[in-house]
Amino acid sequence: MDKLKIADKEFDSRLLIGTGKYASNDIMAGAVAAAGAEIVTVALRRVDIDNENDDLLAAIDRTKYLLLPNTSGARDAEEAIRLARLARAASGINWVKLEVTPDPYYLLPDGSETLKAAETLVKDGFVVLPYINADPILAKKLQDVGTATVMPLASPIGSNQGLKTGDSIEIIIEQATVPVVVDAGLGLPSHAAEAMEMGADAVLVNTAIATAGDPVGMAIAFRRATEAGRLAFNSGPAGTGGGAVASSPLTGFLRNE
Amino acid sequence: MTLILKINGVDKGFADDRTPENLSELLDDLGISQATVVAEIDGLIINRKDFARTPLQPGQAIELVRFVGGG
Numbered sequence: 001m002d003k004l005k006i007a008d009k010e011f012d013s014r015l016l017i018g019t020g021k022y023a024s025n026d027i028m029a030g031a032v033a034a035a036g037a038e039i040v041t042v043a044l045r046r047v048d049i050d051n052e053n054d055d056l057l058a059a060i061d062r063t064k065y066l067l068l069p070n071t072s073g074a075r076d077a078e079e080a081i082r083l084a085r086l087a088r089a090a091s092g093i094n095w096v097k098l099e100v101t102p103d104p105y106y107l108l109p110d111g112s113e114t115l116k117a118a119e120t121l122v123k124d125g126f127v128v129l130p131y132i133n134a135d136p137i138l139a140k141k142l143q144d145v146g147t148a149t150v151m152p153l154a155s156p157i158g159s160n161q162g163l164k165t166g167d168s169i170e171i172i173i174e175q176a177t178v179p180v181v182v183d184a185g186l187g188l189p190s191h192a193a194e195a196m197e198m199g200a201d202a203v204l205v206n207t208a209i210a211t212a213g214d215p216v217g218m219a220i221a222f223r224r225a226t227e228a229g230r231l232a233f234n235s236g237p238a239g240t241g242g243g244a245v246a247s248s249p250l251t252g253f254l255r256n257e
Numbered sequence: 258m259t260l261i262l263k264i265n266g267v268d269k270g271f272a273d274d275r276t277p278e279n280l281s282e283l284l285d286d287l288g289i290s291q292a293t294v295v296a297e298i299d300g301l302i303i304n305r306k307d308f309a310r311t312p313l314q315p316g317q318a319i320e321l322v323r324f325v326g327g328g
Contacts, residue, residue: 018328028326043327046265046320047294049287056324057293072327086322089302090295157328184328206328 001230004202006179007095007127007148009066013038014196015226016068016181018206022215025059031209032065035219041068041097041204044087068129070097076110077117084121096121097151099131106156111138115145122146131183134165139172139180150176151204153184154195158207160187163194173199189218189225196229197237263318281309284321293323 004011017037022028032040040060060067069087074080077100084096098121100113114130115138121128127148132138134152142150152169155161162185163169173180179201186192192203205222212218260271262283277283280303284291296303296311297320303311313319 019326020328022326025326041328042324044295044322045325047289047323049264049267049269049289049321055290055293056326067324069324070327085302086295086297086320087324089304090293090322090324204328 001227002234004179006129011038011066012036013223013226014202014230015192015223016041016183016202016204017209017219018204019056019060019210020206021210025054025056027215028210029059031215031219032060034216034223035205035209036223037065039066039068041070041206043070043072044083044090045073066095067091067093068095068097070131071099071117072101074100074117075102076100077113077120080113080117081120081124084117084126085124088126094125095127095129095148097129097131098147107158108156109133109153111135114138115141118142118147119145129181134168134172136168136171136175140175143176143178147178149179149181149201151181151183154182154191155185157184159185160208161185162187162191166194166198169195169200170198189221192222193225193229193232196226197232199233200229202226260313260315262313263316265319265321277313279309279313280307280311280319283313283319284308287321289321294321295323296321 004014013036015035015037016039017032017035018041019028069091071080071083074083080100088094100110101107102110109131118128118130129149130142130147131151139150152172155164181202182195182200183204186205187208195203209215209218260276277286298317
């Protein structure tokens with residue numbers, strides 16, 4: 001499989017994994033390993049000073065996985081920038097998944113605030129991976145200000161609805177000079193395969209694996225689907241047609257005509 | 258004088274005889290592992306290596322954050 005290159009790093013895996021919603025850190029670690037992932041996303045939250053907190057980082061081997069902190073919870077550019085800087089202090093690396101979601105119901109990203117935050121963070125030396133609506137114009141503006149990827153959503157986050165924004169993502173892929181990571185809403189391995197077949201460079205999956213009956217099994221399924229989709233894309237998919245075209249010879253039938 | 262700090266949005270008082278001298282002592286007092294926490298005092302990020310030499314002043318707003326699972 002060809003390598004995925006984001007900023008100055010190369011990856012064998014094209015499946016990024018989110019670490020939220022797992023029943024335990026052990027199950028999360030098992031699923032991340034089974035997925036063959038090399039990039040895992042994490043969120044930043046206040047410590048609960050009255051209760052003992054699980055240490056997520058103890059479950060993630062930082063020598064194997066690149067930690068990608070997100071700015072989830074940010075409602076505008078200012079909050080996202082603050083979270084990104086805190087995350088850099090906590091992780092020691094300058095990669096950030098930028099998300100600005102003022103709308104609490106659909107959690108759809110705010111394009112103008114995301115662009116504003118991206119400009120500041122890029123200037124501040126961050127490797128910025130912005131989560132966006134499948135908006136080709138915004139995607140171009142973001143890559144123009146120096147983001148390392150664009151990450152259009154397939155459907156609302158956590159909805160498992162699959163690739164509802166496929167037509168727009170195709171345009172984003174066609175125009176992109178940075179990797180396109182399809183994020184949010186991929187509910188089944190076939191959805192991931194579909195995105196990869198279209199030419200997405202990678203996919204990011206969390207809910208569909210974390211909340212599956214068997215997260216490790218589902219992680220393997222997503223891994224294979226992501227690889228299959230990439231291989232199909234690289235192999236040049238055959239064209240579609242309106243009528244039937246026989247695959248078998250139309251001569252030499254066992255009958256006299 | 259009792260030291261009162263606003264920690265993660267909640268006022269917390271410390272009696273005179275157990276007042277933490279610096280951020281490192283505060284985390285110990287709260288039973289929070291320093292290896293995984295990042296702190297912000299009045300909007301300014303304090304790097305982990307500076308915890309022990311960051312004195313605390315009454316009324317400071319301290320944010321203590323750490324990574325949790327997220328997508």
